[in-house]
Amino acid sequence: MAQLWAVFLAVGSLAIGLLGVLGVWLCYLFQAVALGPPPAPPPETPDTSDDGDGDDKNGLSEAELRRLGGVVQAEPAVDDEEEALCPICLDAMEPGRAVRVLPGCNRAFHQDCVDRWLAISPRCPVCNIWATPQSPQASLTVAKTAPGC
Incomplete structure (x- = not known):
């Protein structure tokens, strides 16, 4: 009779263990179905894409x-006109200092300030519009028509 109780105890323990494993698996399955599929990865952007060239x-x-x-060269401010500031360094646009006006947004910056920025990011530091290089002919036209040249 003792052997029969030992068999029942072993089979009962095994059944309880299997029911526990089955319960954990069912909880995992229910949670996976309730949450749905994992979200898609974000699309690649120029900042996150890796073309593998090391650059x-x-x-x-x-x-x-x-x-x-x-x-262009900065011009002196008229007396009643508010003095223009470079949005990057917040210094005044002194007369005679080189100023770069970005195409697209027409914002003016000190040339040395914005050139350091554009070497890192090809977008305007204020409005995030692309600062795309102009064709050589358009660049020549801007230089001829810019005030102070």
Whole structure:
């Protein structure tokens, strides 16, 4: 009779263990169905894509900065006019200092300030519009028609 109780105890323990494993698996399955499929990964952007060439530079090159154009000399402010500030360094636009006006948004910056920014990111630091280089002919036209040239 003792052997019969030992068999019942072993089979009962095994059944309880299997029911526990089955319960955990059912909870996992229910949670997976309730949550749905995992979200899709975000699309690749120029900042997150890796083309494997090892060049992580996203900004404009020296040649692209030259083609960007829009470089003029700052003019003295009229007495009743508010003095313009560079949005990057917050210094005044002094007369005679090189100023770059970005195409697209027409915002003016000190040339040295914005060129350092554009070497890192090809977008305007204020409004995030692309600062795309102009064609060589358009750059020449801007230089001829810019005030103070």
